[in-house]
Amino acid sequence: MTEVVFPQTPASFRIISSFMIVAAVAAASPPISPPYLNSNPGSFRDRKQLLFKLQKCKSIQHASPIHAHIIKNGNPNDPFILFELLRICSRCCSIEYASTIFRQTPDPNVFLYTAFIEVLVSSGAYSDGIRTYFQMIKDFILPDHYIIPLVLKACGSALDLKSGEQIHCQVMKFGMSSDRFVRVKLMELYGKCGEFNDAKKVFDEMPQRDVVASTVMISCYLDHGLVSKAIDEFRLVSTKDNVCWTAVIDGLVRNGEMNYALELFREMQMAGVKPNEVTIVCLLSACAQLGALKLGKWVHSYVEKYNIEVNHIVGSALVNMYSRCGDIDEAASLFEDLKARDVTTYNSMIVGYALNGKSIEAIKIFQRMKHEGVKPTSITFSGVLNACSHGGLVDIGFDIFESMETEYGIERRIEHYGCMVDLLGRIGRLQEAYDFIQKGNIAPDNIIWGSLLSASRIHKKFELGERVAKILLEYGAADSGTYILLSNVYASRGKFKEAAQVRAKLREEGVQKEPGCSSIEVNNEIHEFLLGDIRHPEREAIYSKLKELNDMLESEDYAPATDVISQDIEEHEKRWALSIHSERLAICYGLISTKPCTTIRVVKNLRVCNDCHSVIKLISKITQRKIVVRDRNRFHHFENGVCSCGDYW
DNA sequence: TTAGGGTTAG
Structure with missing residues (x-):
């Protein structure tokens, strides 16, 4: 490992030492010795070489020995070097390293602000990004065409319309209204905040519309269910690229317009536009929702034929498609063959097994996941508890439920409690299920009570069923499914009058019954x-x-x-x-x-x-x-x- | 010498 030698000058010690600590910690594994340590420090050639090396760094571990070398031999406040270091932090979402660098930079320029905000935004710290931008303005540093779109993106993601509008004023004040990147991000901001008219106004005022701006406008509409407006806009785009096609196909899928989405995919092929992996994931999602196995298999063969990369997202989407189409064996075989597996892929497999009633297999995958060091998420537990419920595995279910907080530190949410109620209800331990709800640390919702109501009906425990039904009605939170269950409980006991009253109440309260x-x-x-x-x-x-x-x-x-x-x-x-x-x-x-x-x-x-x-x-x-x-x-x-x-x- | 836009699974 590179030896860290602290400089002798006391004045520079404070800054250098904190860099050194961060650099040394990050460099701890794996140690990489830079081959240029004997080069002439501070020379133009050396600096150029350093910048080149930094540009190629893919991790903080790779960059920190170089950083340590710069601190020791060069100029640690060189803005170009700092800029490259912040870019690496951005690639690795390393807020901590970036914050140390930025804090210690005496007078950051607009480039360094941009690079630092980029780190924050790429890590999801949107509000910090917006705050940093306003700090820059306060320090009398003029914004440019690069920082504005970035901070607007942060405002959109944080749904911070107020800050976004303030920045829009600055855009006009500084004469940046005609910049394409600025306009696209203004549209995105307004779209995300539901201000379609403002988004459309920015779009209409563009001197020249391009496919990117149109895609943003289309996505704005689709995000808020305005399908026909989106399609109208889509038809106006003269040269549609695969991102534009994908955005509209995905938006249709999200709005439940499955057949329309598939129709557009066919049209996309007719237009000779090649889909990318995002398109494939959207299509697989549509097939999964529809249960369209043949179509899903066709998309799979398309992936193989055109060598589309099966990354972990495409892999998860394929596993999900096969299991949601009921072909759980194909899902399992594909899962085994995947080169890239992460927590999402495991979750897809566990949820798939649970859905298909393969409880033991779901638990085995969960154990394998643990063994391979993949950290489970809240979704993993929903899947595995659901599997326990479907398989009547009470003891295993309770052990896993307990381990969520004690072993994994994952907060138990209402859906996890729901699985436990379902688990007890299924095997007829209804009173225990009722007590579990009563003493639980969460407020039960209509789904939990509905689950118990359904169990009461199946096990013919009508007295408990009625008790649960009354609770549900008192809550006033029953959805149409709950009303139907309740009405069925009454009907099962020959209480047609009560059943009719429940249905009348359903109509009175305007609860929409989802048609089968x-x-x-x-x-x-x-x-x-x-x-x-x-x-x-x-x-x-x-x-x-x-x-x-x-x-x-x-x-x-x-x-x-x-x-x-x-x-x-x-x-x-x-x-x-x-x-x-x-x-x-x-x-x-x-x-x-x-x-x-x-x-x-x-x-x-x-x-x-x-x-x-x-x-x-x-x-x-x-x-x-x-x-x-x-x-x-x-x-x-x-x-x-x-x-x-x-x-x- | 420093950089940038739109579409992804459970």
Whole structure:
């Protein structure tokens, strides 16, 4: 290791010593000896060489011996050298090292302010970045075209509209309004703060629009759900590059416009624009949300064919796509083959196993992650506790729940408490679940109470169910799903009047009931079905198949669970109301439009009801088809009359 | 001699 020798001059000692400490600490591992220590100190050639070496540094460890050498032999306050050092800090998000350098710089110029603010902004310390900028103004240093966009970016990220507006005034005062970079960041600031009119005004006043500015404007709209405005703007862009295409595809996915996003991807290819890895991640996210396995596989083959780098983000997106499309074996095999794995990749795999009811596998991955020294996050625990819940693994679940704070120092959040309530509820330990909620350190929300309500209904503990229901109503925080559950609890006990009252309350309070919707991918297209949907072009064949199945179910000794229908209507009407649930229509379409023996995959936005669950089990037996249904909470793999969830979901 | 913009997973 380079020996650190402190200089003899007392006046320079204070500054140099603090640099030396930081440099020495950072240099501790691994030791790298600069090969130029014997060169002539302070010469022009030496300085140029130093700057060149610093520009190539990728870590503080590499830079600190050079820094130590500069302090010992050269001029430690050389602004060009300091600038390069701060740039390295920026690349490594090292605020501490950068702050020491900046604090000790006697009169930082605008370049050094820029470089230091860049370190702060790239590390997410936006407010510190903004404060530093205003300090610079206070010190009578004029801002330039570089520092303004940077600090505007900080204002946008911190949603600090007030500071942003102040800087906008300075932009006008200093005559920087025509700068493209400044304008783009002003738009971004206003867009992020929801001030579309101001963003649009800046955009419209641009002397020449370019693709970058248009992309920002489009993203502003899409971030706030203004899809048609975004598309209008997108159509006006004459030369769209892959970032612009990706931004609009991603925005459509985020706004739930999946088919539209896929349509635009096709259009992008027709236009001859090659997607990058960000485009791929957005597409995989769309496929995962849709449960579109074939399309997802196609995107995967595209990645392989065009050698798109499978970094840890693309890797996680692929694992996520396969597991959310119900092909957990492919997800696992891909996970094993990945070259780059980080906490996110592990999380995707754990959450995937949990969703697919593979509890033991999820726990094994969690243990492997620990063994490999990857630090878990809050999401890791949501996944692994969920897996414990799905597998009825109470003791392991409680051990992991306890270890979150004691072993990992991760705060337990409401979703983790929810998993524990679900875990106890699932195996029928309802009173314990109730006590757990009561004595917990968090305020339970409607999801937690809803989970207990659902468990009460499944285990036929109606008294507890009613007690929980009353708590939910008192809170006044029940969502539509909770109201439906509550209404179902009453209906199950034959209390139709109360069930009707709950539904009336739901309407009175204007709680929007999310309509049940199921989708199925056939021939690379997503077909959606609502309750009793008759919009599909092949509706006649679908309903004919439904009738045929209903007749076959009669001979299977099937008793419809009409108790889930809370309306006081005739029995045959209840039977009909159940048989036209969206998932059954989607399955019927799958049966008539796919080859015999192939797996049918359906995605539903809500939980599958009891009756559909029983019926789908029977359909899998009658038709000898594997049927995979992803509902709001998890996967159900139906095969030969049995479901992987063990009839608890 | 010092530098800069838009799109990513759970």
